[in-house]
Amino acid sequence: xxxxxxxxxxxxxxxxxAADYQVDAAHSFVTFEVGHLGVSTTVGRFNExxxxxxxxxxxxxxxxxxxxxxxxxxxxxxxxxxHLRSPDFLDVKQFPTIIFKSTSFDGETLTGDLTIHGVxxxxxxxxxxxxxxxxxWGGYRAGFEASTTIxxxxxxxxxxxxxxxxxxxxxxxxxxxRQ
Numbered sequence: 001x002x003x004x005x006x007x008x009x010x011x012x013x014x015x016x017x018a019a020d021y022q023v024d025a026a027h028s029f030v031t032f033e034v035g036h037l038g039v040s041t042t043v044g045r046f047n048e049x050x051x052x053x054x055x056x057x058x059x060x061x062x063x064x065x066x067x068x069x070x071x072x073x074x075x076x077x078x079x080x081x082x083h084l085r086s087p088d089f090l091d092v093k094q095f096p097t098i099i100f101k102s103t104s105f106d107g108e109t110l111t112g113d114l115t116i117h118g119v120x121x122x123x124x125x126x127x128x129x130x131x132x133x134x135x136x137w138g139g140y141r142a143g144f145e146a147s148t149t150i151x152x153x154x155x156x157x158x159x160x161x162x163x164x165x166x167x168x169x170x171x172x173x174x175x176x177x178r179q
Contacts, residue, residue, distance in 0.1 A: 021176030035165035048072035060107040068098040116155040
């Protein structure tokens with residue numbers, strides 16, 4: 001009985017110091033950069049995403065989940081975006097989502113499982129807290145930026161390497177609304 005009470009108290013204490021946030025998709029973005037033909041960098045983003053995160057009061061632990069609609073890829077060039085949606089790259093009909101689920105967070109590094117093109121790999125993001133505070137509508141928000149570099153071939157996306165670099169830089173800009 002004491003063990004059950006102690007476990008319940010620990011759970012309640014932990015919950016009291018953690019906050020759940022819903023990602024505000026209107027103020028959140030996932031971008032990527034790849035090299036093109038060794039002469040330039042192509043930048044793109046995904047326009048549709050949703051997710052949530054939990055953060056303790058110290059900002060030193062938490063969790064995050066993010067789901068991106070693959071077909072929302074946008075490089076500001078319609079023909080290129082159509083090609084990126086094709087089986088050569090993201091194959092959005094077969095793999096409609098890109099998913100990240102964290103496994104750990106220490107306040108500076110967010111580690112988790114990233115699934116692209118049906119392949120799941122562990123990745124770590126460098127995280128920087130941008131800020132937090134009350135918003136004008138009576139809510140409370142927190143924002144973060146995170147970055148990592150992946151090899152797209154690790155996820156089965158190897159078309160036209162090295163013309164389009166294997167190394168892909170990902171940047172995540174997240175604003176969440178406390179629930």
